[in-house]
């Protein structure tokens with residue numbers, strides 16, 4: 316899952332985000348591009364248009380007819396669509412490169428193997444390496460709450476401020492989650508708040 320939240324887990328208000336943080340947007344793009352993203356119907360409405368270079372899956376109990384979004388009436392259907400898309404992508408990549416990439420999908424699912432060795436997860440700048448084949452749950456509040464039980468990695472941007480007008484919140488990150496990455500970002504002329512990029516993995 317990937318989310319940005321305030322100090323009291325605030326996510327949004329009136330179906331909009333609470334901040335404009337360009338470097339957080341870049342982090343979001345880095346960790347979602349080329350992947351299936353799963354969102355709730357209200358988050359789809361908040362986005363307004365599909366995210367480029369991603370399969371945009373929308374959970375809704377009604378039909379989704381907005382161009383560029385694919386509807387799913389259950390998590391089972393959402394995961395089936397996502398896995399099918401990833402498999403097609405891997406097949407195309409292996410045709411093009413003459414290599415078998417199935418191992419990557421296994422690695423992406425097998426987060427516990429990575430949890431113990433944070434150094435392996437970092438690039439030469441000390442940034443968290445983008446995985447290729449994760450299914451990314453991108454919100455909002457209702458969807459995050461449901462996915463906490465089965466998600467295996469959290470990408471959290473912790474914004475250092477409180478937002479009293481928020482009407483949507485991220486669930487509590489309990490001690491089943493182990494922090495495996497953290498990097499601070501200062502407040503500056505483009506960012507009204509300081510924040511920290513964090514990654515958590517399930518403490519199995």
Ligand SMILES: NC(=O)c1ccc[n+]([C@@H]2O[C@H](COP(=O)([O-])OP(=O)(O)OC[C@H]3O[C@@H](n4cnc5c(N)ncnc54)[C@H](OP(=O)(O)O)[C@@H]3O)[C@@H](O)[C@H]2O)c1
Nearest residue numbers: 319327330331355356357358374375376454455456457458
């Ligand atoms: N800060 C962040 O990182 C972040 C990220 C994303 C969103 N947000 C914010 O979060 C807010 C939206 O969140 P939200 O909690 O109001 O709504 P949401 O989680 O985006 O969407 C809720 C909708 O999803 C559908 N749904 C939920 N569970 C389902 C299931 N199991 N099967 C099928 N459909 C299901 C239902 O749609 P139907 O009613 O159509 O059935 C439900 O009304 C906005 O303020 C947005 O800006 C913040």
